[in-house]
Amino acid sequence: MRKENSTNSINERYLHKKCALNVAIDIIGVRWASQIIFSISQGVNRFHLLKEELPNISEQVLSRKLKILEKQKIIIKTIIPDSTPIGVRYILTSRGEDLLPIFENICEWGKSYSLDFEN
């Protein structure tokens, strides 16, 4: 899937090495990721709930994004005991929770930005 030797990949690695800012940006900067993390923090923490909350996301895309966030240790997938059909709940790790105050700041910045442009 990913070509390790494309300029694209080389540039990605270059930026990651240059500054951890770029590492973080590549995690939170992809579509849906920040919104999913925020939604989970608000209690929208199950597959079908996220599907309702984000009506335009397909199941395959949601599944993919959750899997990536899990691999990045930002969320943990837990099985709800004694549930049928089997229930899954996603919770934030402490690393995931550390993002929430940052999101607050980014959001504030975004609001003042939107004021100028969307109106």
Added chain:
Amino acid sequence: MRKENSTNSINERYLHKKCALNVAIDIIGVRWASQIIFSISQGVNRFHLLKEELPNISEQVLSRKLKILEKQKIIIKTIIPDSTPIGVRYILTSRGEDLLPIFENICEWGKSYSLDFEN
């Protein structure tokens, strides 16, 4: 270039409307953008200096990114008077400067993240 009626565009608009967090993320989350803003804040504020600092970026890509940041009113392009060949200097707007403390936080988060993964 951009298809206004693709699901991709519709989803983008949906997320922007849902929360300004997603507006901001779409600005700072594209390749090179955050690094360029940070570099300019450090005095690497001319076209050729940025080219040196980021050896893997092509002139066309750098030019494109600067133009977008200018349109977003994050940087301002100023002509250096009485310079030959004509010199250009990029400076951050106050909106651009407001990003710097946020970048600090994101960077800190990225560092602790990298500790777990890159080593």
Added chain:
DNA sequence: ACAATAACTAACAAAATTGTGAGCTATAAA
């Protein structure tokens, strides 16, 4: 037996971002 629900997955296609190669303008120094 059949539909419904939760939570996926695989193969594929479309769209968007990112990068390439060549060329341009203007000025000045060698």
Added chain:
DNA sequence: TTTATAGCTCACAATTTTGTTAGTTATTGT
């Protein structure tokens, strides 16, 4: 007059991300 520097722009191609369609498993309720 050729070369160098600063700062670009164009048309195009490669790569990556994002979205689509059609399934699957397992269990419960009807």
